[in-house]
Amino acid sequence: MTVEDQPQQLPKLAVIAREAGVSVATVSKALNGRSDVSAHTRRLVAEVLERRGYPRQRVRPARGSxxxxxxxxxxxxxxxxxxxxxxxxxxxxxxxxxxxxxxxxxxxxxxxxxxxxxxxxxxxxxxxxxxxxxxxxxxxxxxxxxxxxxxxxxxxxxxxxxPAVASANVDGARAATEHLIALGHSRIAVVTGRPGVPCAADRLAGHRQAMAAAGLRADPRWEVCGYFQQDDALRATRRLLASLPHPPTAVFACSDSMAVGVYQALGEHGLRVPDDVSVIGFDDSWAAAHVTPALTTVRQPWPELGAAALTALLTDGGPGRIELPTELVTRSSTAPPRPS
Amino acid sequence: MTVEDQPQQLPKLAVIAREAGVSVATVSKALNGRSDVSAHTRRLVAEVLERRGYPRQRVRPARGSxxxxxxxxxxxxxxxxxxxxxxxxxxxxxxxxxxxxxxxxxxxxxxxxxxxxxxxxxxxxxxxxxxxxxxxxxxxxxxxxxxxxxxxxxxxxxxxxxPAVASANVDGARAATEHLIALGHSRIAVVTGRPGVPCAADRLAGHRQAMAAAGLRADPRWEVCGYFQQDDALRATRRLLASLPHPPTAVFACSDSMAVGVYQALGEHGLRVPDDVSVIGFDDSWAAAHVTPALTTVRQPWPELGAAALTALLTDGGPGRIELPTELVTRSSTAPPRPS
Known part of the structure; x- marks a missing residue:
């Protein structure tokens, strides 16, 4: 065994922590190779140990760039x-x-x-x-x-x-339905996303919250599933319109692509957007600004989600879930209901 | 100078080439660190030299993955x-x-x-x-x-x-204008892309080739510039319609986004697509299938361009320019001209 191979006494965690400018708990995590310690922190800890002559291999290797x-x-x-x-x-x-x-x-x-x-x-x-x-x-x-x-x-x-980073889907959906309610709608249908997908459940929950807060009944017959697909939304809206004695005055489609399917089904029934039926989407995709009439929708902060996720990855731990706010984008597909 | 540092006699290029299964020219390029030799080939050459005891550092390092x-x-x-x-x-x-x-x-x-x-x-x-x-x-x-x-x-x-990889823009544009001519159009306007961009020049050339081959005059007044932008195409088409005694019966927009601008300008003039004016685009973007009426266009093979470029990068040299064929996608925006 050469001199270089001899294990040395590990400095006290508190000493490493002070020199690295991090907490004792973080040092401990770094030494144990825990996944919730950033590459940057691992590097800081490794540098302290290196300065103090502690063999590098006892610490998780500092990750690359x-x-x-x-x-x-x-x-x-x-x-x-x-x-x-x-x-x-x-x-x-x-x-x-x-x-x-x-x-x-x-x-x-x-x-x-x-x-x-x-x-x-x-x-x-x-x-x-x-x-x-x-x-x-x-x-x-x-x-x-x-x-x-x-x-x-x-x-x-x-x-x-x-950890996960996502849009505030409950809040965004509640804002969508609140927008319809504020325009005077009460017969509001919802076309939901694929069951089992968290954001689909969240958006339905947000819709129901808004309905409940306004004292409106969220009739299960007014909730149909479009699986986040334009074609499925088209079929679901057809069935909805065929099964109801009176069409809804507004539809919340839980994605923009489903809103396009809703447009198609309404068109088939001779119903105009927004004159006969208001439609609101979710996403603010490219399509939203380009369909006719331009779609009122809820903007998801896509680039911000990506940036926040990278920052969370490169910095220490942080909360288990990061939610970023959505934004209501008002265009031409929503209007007050026709006077009855 | 240690033994390892002593330069050794380089084997004859032909010997290396035979053992590596490549040409003499390729071996020469590899030894000279030329950029038109693939990582794989450099590795083959390096392996031969290594087997023959030639010091590694005289060969370009084999690149990573x-x-x-x-x-x-x-x-x-x-x-x-x-x-x-x-x-x-x-x-x-x-x-x-x-x-x-x-x-x-x-x-x-x-x-x-x-x-x-x-x-x-x-x-x-x-x-x-x-x-x-x-x-x-x-x-x-x-x-x-x-x-x-x-x-x-x-x-x-x-x-x-x-080396460059691109769509066959001349051929694709010629096919677009030939499609309009085959439908019976002769008063065909073109909205071109940004001057100086190779594909913009190529598409205009393809359009002119088709016009010339059909014995039709490509009047410069019927060629307007839309800079590949929807808004610029809208303005250019407005100016075109304002300056001509009779509107064209067909417009070739050299990108789908410009076709959307053409749609808008025609709509402002009360001209319907394709009843009054046929419109053809270029790209086959998402928009093409979703505008109303759905846009006839020329599909660019985007994923194939990317795949071909990667393959060219990882294999030896190849031609300086790779062109991949486009495809005419017929939808609802083109029809025979209204009988005059």
Whole structure:
């Protein structure tokens, strides 16, 4: 055994903490390779130990200046807008983004196994998962190596312990329905997203809150499911219109693409937007400004979600869930109801 | 000088070439660190030299399994579609993509200087530039290190020696105008893209070729500039309609977004599409299928462009320019002219 190989006495945690400018708990986490410690903090701790001659290998290796982004798919404007926000924050933080997507490479929509081989061959400072989440095995693998992960806009309930960044979907949906109520509507239908997706449940909850707060009954027959798809929303709205003696005076479509399906179904029934029926969407996608009439909707802060997720990944812990506010964007598809 | 430092006799190029399974010219390029040799080939050559005991440092280092993608911006569906194609090809090739964008970080729209610092700190197998091109200094830097570069969908004439991948813009535009001519149109206006952008010039050339081949005069008054922008196309079409005694019976808008501007201008003049005026676009963007009436257009093979560029980057040289075919997509915005 050479001199360099001899283990040395670990300095007291409090000493390391003071020199690194972090808490004792953080030092402890860093030494234990916990995933909720940022690359920056690990580096600070490692530097203190190095200055004090403590062998490097006893500390989790300081991660490199690379962050992995795994998107569910690269086929939606949302993916692009989120990625744009991540890229901007990464540029400012001086880290490189390694981008990949699940696409249809796995049946369950989670990252393929080969992904970890790739990450293992590099020095990843952390992992951002956009609209996808790691398998249990992948989570364990990342945690073992102290690689932090953050989920953006989760499509299923995030696994315990994994921070998530999302729009304030409940508040945004409540604002949408409140806007319709403020215009004088009371017969308000809602076209909901895919059951089981957290944001779909949140938006329905927000709608119901607004209805309840205004003393309006949220009749289950006025709640139909459009699965976040334009075609499904078209069919659901057709069924709604066929089953009711009187059409609603307003429809809250829980995504802009479903609002386009609602437009189509109303058109088929000879109902005009907003003269006969007001329609409000959710997302503020490119389509919203370009359909006729231009769609009133709730803007999701896509780039801000991406930027906040990257910042959460590179800084210590933070809250388990970050919600960013939405914004009501009023265009031409909502108006007071026709006097009855 | 130690034994390891002593230079050894370089094997004959022909010997290396035979053993590596490549041409003598390629070996020469590899040894000279030329940027038009793939990482794979450099590795093959390096392996032969290593087997023969030739010191490693005399050969360009074999590059890693990472490719850099620098996009002009992350704000268009085209950027996303190209990136999707690159990602898919990269996944299949087993290389990681490091993604960044110019955005508005430089005045000239070329990659910022800090980009090279980042690449220099890693082991980049090559560089894909989407709708941007390197500065002369950046090109020299990349060439010095033997890092190959390929430009996708160039917005300016690519620098000599840099391969480019683009749609067959001349052919695609000719097909667009031929479609209008086949329907019976002869008074065909064209709304062109930004002057100086290669694809804008190519599409105008394709339009003129089709007009000439049909014996139709391409009157300069029927050629207006929309700068690839919806608003500029709207204004240009307004001016066109105001200046002509009779409106054209068809308009070729050299991008889908400009076609939307043409729709607006025609609507202002009480002209219906396609009853009064046929309109054809170029791109097959998301908008094309969603405007009313749905837009006949020329599909650009975005994902294929991205995939072809990555393949060109990872394989040897290939042609200086790769053109991929476009496809005419017939929808509801084109019809025979109204009988006069």
């Amino acid at each position: 690379m962050v992995d982004v795994m998107l569910q798919a690269l086929d939606s404007p949302y993916a692009l807008a989120i990625l744009g926000g991540v890229e901007d924050a990464a540029w400012r933080a001086g880290v490189d983004l390694v981008v990949s997507a699940v696409c249809d490479r796995t049946k369950h929509g989670q990252p393929p196994p080969a992904w970890l081989d790739r990450i293992g061959a590099r020095d990843s400072a952390g992992v951002l998962l956009v609209r996808t989440s790691p398998t249990a095995a992948q989570r364990a693998w990342l945690a073992d190596r102290g690689i932090p992960a953050v989920i953006v806009d989760p499509r299923r309930k995030p696994p315990a312990g994994l | 990472m490719v850099d993608v620098m996009l002009q911006a992350l704000d268009s569906p085209y950027a996303l579609a190209i990136l999707g194609g690159v990602e898919d090809a990269a996944w299949r090739a087993g290389v990681d993509l490091v993604v960044s964008a110019v955005c508005d970080r430089t005045k000239h729209g070329q990659p910022p200087p800090a980009w090279l610092d980042r690449i220099g700190a890693r082991d980049s197998a090559g560089v894909l530039l989407v709708r941007t091109s390197p500065t002369a200094a950046q090109r020299a830097w990349l060439a010095d290190r033997g890092i190959p570069a390929v430009i996708v969908d160039p917005r300016r004439k690519p620098p000599a020696g840099l």
